[in-house]
Amino acid sequence: MLQNDLLLRALNGECVSRPPVWMMRQAGRFLPAYQKLREQYDFFTRCQTPELVAQITCLPVDVLGVDAAILFSDILVVLPAMGIEVQLIEGKGPWLVNPVERPTDTDRIRVPDVSQSLGYVFQGIRATLEKLDNRVPLIGFAGAPWTLLCYLVEGKGSSSFEKARAFCYHYPAAAHDLLSKLTRTTIAYLQEQVKAGVHCIQLFDSWAGWLTPEAFEEFALPYLQEITTTLSAYCPVILFPKGISFGLSALANSGAHAIGIDWTISPNQARTLVGNKLTLQGNLDPAVLLTDAHTIKQHTQHMIQVFGVNRYIANLGHGILPQTPVENARIFVQTVQEYTPEALSTKS
Numbered sequence: 587m588l589q590n591d592l593l594l595r596a597l598n599g600e601c602v603s604r605p606p607v608w609m610m611r612q613a614g615r616f617l618p619a620y621q622k623l624r625e626q627y628d629f630f631t632r633c634q635t636p637e638l639v640a641q642i643t644c645l646p647v648d649v650l651g652v653d654a655a656i657l658f659s660d661i662l663v664v665l666p667a668m669g670i671e672v673q674l675i676e677g678k679g680p681w682l683v684n685p686v687e688r689p690t691d692t693d694r695i696r697v698p699d700v701s702q703s704l705g706y707v708f709q710g711i712r713a714t715l716e717k718l719d720n721r722v723p724l725i726g727f728a729g730a731p732w733t734l735l736c737y738l739v740e741g742k743g744s745s746s747f748e749k750a751r752a753f754c755y756h757y758p759a760a761a762h763d764l765l766s767k768l769t770r771t772t773i774a775y776l777q778e779q780v781k782a783g784v785h786c787i788q789l790f791d792s793w794a795g796w797l798t799p800e801a802f803e804e805f806a807l808p809y810l811q812e813i814t815t816t817l818s819a820y821c822p823v824i825l826f827p828k829g830i831s832f833g834l835s836a837l838a839n840s841g842a843h844a845i846g847i848d849w850t851i852s853p854n855q856a857r858t859l860v861g862n863k864l865t866l867q868g869n870l871d872p873a874v875l876l877t878d879a880h881t882i883k884q885h886t887q888h889m890i891q892v893f894g895v896n897r898y899i900a901n902l903g904h905g906i907l908p909q910t911p912v913e914n915a916r917i918f919v920q921t922v923q924e925y926t927p928e929a930l931s932t933k934s
């Protein structure tokens with residue numbers, strides 16, 4: 587039995603005394619103990635070694651007391667399993683040796699047997715669950731097909747993924763072929779994560795907002811829906827389609843238990859679009875955590891007040907910034923955990 591199941595209760599729409607809180611990208615990036623491990627092991631070694639996965643995943647639970655752990659891994663780990671080599675270059679980010687440039691390149695991409703090729707992830711989950719010892723739920727995750735296609739075609743990170751967008755317009759059949767292979771792989775991959783013991787999953791569509799509403803409907807939505815409909819039979823599903831207020835109402839009927847929103851949409855607007863049946867997650871601007879205690883508390887309390895305590899998971903609107911001081915992250919987490927509507931009204 588979980589000692590703290592607030593996240594799962596919020597996902598199921600149960601009444602809670604305060605919202606659960608965790609932060610996207612909390613397992614790496616900004617924690618000094620993680621930076622030390624970075625000096626000792628390269629990125630994929632960190633992802634592929636179950637003891638390191640468990641250790642890094644538990645860091646924010648130990649250091650900050652967040653209400654959920656997210657597995658230390660990366661959305662890009664499925665690509666090598668599908669036949670595409672990925673490197674992580676210091677200071678530059680992901681780099682693909684042979685990206686997809688022409689339609690025939692998609693022939694090289696296979697749908698793998700994930701239980702073989704990604705077995706280290708599932709071992710990492712088991713090691714993490716042991717180390718977590720039922721303190722908080724463990725969130726599994728994967729990248730959404732469109733966001734993975736961005737890296738497959740662009741071959742690296744980008745500020746706007748125009749090559750990937752052009753590929754979809756130029757070669758729609760090849761794009762759909764690729765997206766469908768990515769979808770089949772992602773479904774199998776997430777199902778195996780659930781079998782290994784994760785309590786819920788988040789699907790990151792970090793670059794959905796680069797698509798036009800029509801392109802989102804064609805190249806992202808059906809694949810998100812397919813994954814969510816299938817996975818929600820196994821565990822609660824959180825969708826994070828960044829930057830697509832125009833697509834929120836369509837996603838409300840995808841079987842997802844929760845939708846993560848970024849800071850470019852107000853909680854009230856999101857609630858109107860998504861309706862009352864789903865949980866919302868988000869959406870503090872991560873830049874708020876670069877300020878001071880007073881400003882962080884003010885913005886965090888205001889955010890909860892607007893979202894409301896129920897059907898809500900407090901989080902940032904995107905990943906925590908690497909330069910965030912640990913103390914500021916702690917203030918954010920504590921402010922949520924100490925939140926009571928009464929305390930707020932006596933202070934204001």
Ligand code: CP3
Pocket residue numbers: 610611612613614615624629656657658659660661662674678679680727743790792904905
């Ligand atoms: O940070 C965590 O909570 C751990 C798990 C995690 C990582 N990546 C570890 C990581 C998660 C959930 C991700 C998701 C991810 N990876 C996304 C979606 C979320 C988002 O932020 O939009 C995306 C787009 C990626 C792709 C990716 N991986 C990039 C662009 C980079 C380089 C820049 C960076 O730091 O984001 C990575 C590498 C990566 N993945 C690092 C970490 C901790 C940094 C590399 C390092 O520590 O050496």
